[in-house]
Every structure is written in structure tokens, then in C-alpha cells.
Amino acid sequence: MNRFYAIVAVLAAVLGLAVFALLRTGGGTAPAAAAGPPPTVTDDGFRGYTLGQGSAPVEIAEYVDFECPVCASFATIQMPTIKDQLINTGRVRWRFRDYPLPIHKYSRFAAHAAQCAGAQGHYFDMQDQLFSHHQWAQTGKDPSDLFRNLAQAAGVDLKAYDTCMQAGRYAQRIEYSRQEGDSLRVDGTPTFFANGTKLNFRRLPGSDDFKVIVDSIIAHRH
């Protein structure tokens, strides 16, 4: 019996050390905009980049995390159809809000890269690059150089991009969006709101799900 408790103690110690090592090796150096505590927040009035017409009867707000694989999957698989069927037809305006999850090392950094590209009118080009080359999110390596390449491919002027990134120009804007998500009880990514109402899906939604929701909202307006 005493031998059993010795085995329990040794196993607990080994497992404790293993968990400590796993958590410790997950850290490491990170670019300035991705490291450290979230910045203090000032509202600059920005409420996210939008796709679609301002007169669209339905607005979908998506709280997105660039490092989230589900967000990447949604952006690359579902969004093209949603653009064709709902956004380009004038029925939906799609608003992108940042919600970098704390468990993601480079999520805030990626959001900042997209904002810096957005300052040059290339937000959606950069978003496409970040989501369609999503392997960066799986490696755990510093993606600074890769993001510069992606920014270049998105048509961004790298000199202005570098200045923007080094200054952390949009860090407060991203944190404001995240805190806004917290206040709206965003509990994962992607989370969607239709005309301000949170949408609860039992699975990752597809274009058909949004078509049903949009049809329903428009039908109730008449």
C-alpha cells in the first residue's frame, strides 16, 4: 500500500513537471505588437471595416481572431458564397471586428498587420492573405517576416507598413474592439451578430444559415 502512494506521488510530480514544461515552451519572444499586456484603450471612433452597401437592410458583425482556424475556414470556404449571394446583392453589410483571443500568441499582431494594411486601403487584401496562408498560425514561429511578405503581396507599401507596425499605431483600436466584444458576451471566434442580435449556432454556420437569417429579418421588416 505504501508503495502505491509512492507511485502516486512520483507520478504527480512527473506530470506536474510535464505540464509546467509544456506551458513554458509555449512562450518565447514575440513581436512588440503581440507581446506584453493589452494596451490602454482610447476610442478612435473606428467600428471595423465593412463589405457591402451602407443601405443594406441587414448588418452582420463578425468578431474575428486571425489566428483562429475556424475563422480562417469560414473566411476561405463560406465567405465567397456569402459575398456572392448576400453582400454583392445589397442585402447584407458585413462588419469585421477584432477579437484576439488571449490563448493566441500572434492574433493581436495579425490584427494589427491587417489594420496597417487597411490604412493604405488594403485591409481586405491583407485579410485574404492572412487567412489563405494560415499555416503561420500552426507553426508557433514569429511571423513578422512572413506578414511583411503577405503585406507586399496585398499591395501594401512596406515602408509605411513597417512604420505603422513598429509604432503599434492601431493597438488601442484592436483592444477597444476586443473589450467591446467582451461587453457583448463574445465567448469564442467567430461570433456573429445580425443587426445587433447575437447569433447562436450549434455548429459552424454556412452560407445557407446566413441566407435563412437574412431572409427572415427582411421578411419581418415588410
Place this chain on the structure above:
Amino acid sequence: MRHRQAIALLALVGLFVALYLWLHALGFGGAIKCGAAGGCETVQTSQWAVFLGLPVAFYGVVGYLAVLVVALASLRPAALAERRWSVMLAALASVGLLFTIYLTSLELFVIHAICRWCVGSAVIIAAIWVVAVATLRRELLRPTSPETRTGPVA
């Protein structure tokens, strides 16, 4: 006694698996160690990673801790012959197994991603359930010992 010891050791391993996932969900450490497929990130960042406002892994920590405490308590000399400890272990394991089946079905049919740590935890709770139920069944089928038998003696 061996069966209860096995349950205690399995619960200890499960506890640390759940603890790692919970601490990760709270923001400790960087990217989760999950292999190149990245299924853990997909699962951990989905909306189903939170249950009743708390990370799912937290319930794993509480559940495994409960099984561990009950298993260790059932190993006291005074408790070894008591059937109620086996009933408690089987009940706890059944609750854990049902919750695991629910979570695994979400992974397979809703999220469409498999987290290796979650699979590991599912294997552990399934093993605990098998051992706990087999132990309880054996105790229920065991004839009452002559010392505790009541009634007239021929």
C-alpha cells in the same frame, strides 16, 4: 483494491491532461502542443470550448479531481469492504463518460476537428468507467460472506 488503485492512477493522469488544457484556456503558455494538424486550436477556440461560462477543461479538472479523491478515500482499510465507494466511483465515471461522449460528438460532427488531448482524456475516462463498472458488477455478484449473513443457520 487493485481496481481502485488503477482508477486513482488513471484519474491522476486525466487530472493533469485537463489541467494543461484549462491553464492554456486561461492564457498560460503559447500555442497548444498538438501536432501539425492543429485540431486542438480549432476545438479550443470554438464556441463550444466554453460551457456555462467556464472553459470545458475546467469541468475536466473538477471531475478528475473528484474521481481521484473518492478513489483514494476508498483505499482506506475501513473503506475497502464498503460497496458504496464502488457505487460512487461508477456514478462519477458514468457522468464523466456521458459528458465526454457529448464533447467528442461535437468534435466529430459539429466542429469537424479532433483535439488529441481531448482524445487522450476520452480514453482515460472510458478506461476509468470500464474498471469502475466491472468492479461494481463483481461486488454485486459476489455472495455475501458468512460473517455478515443473517437469518437462521441450518
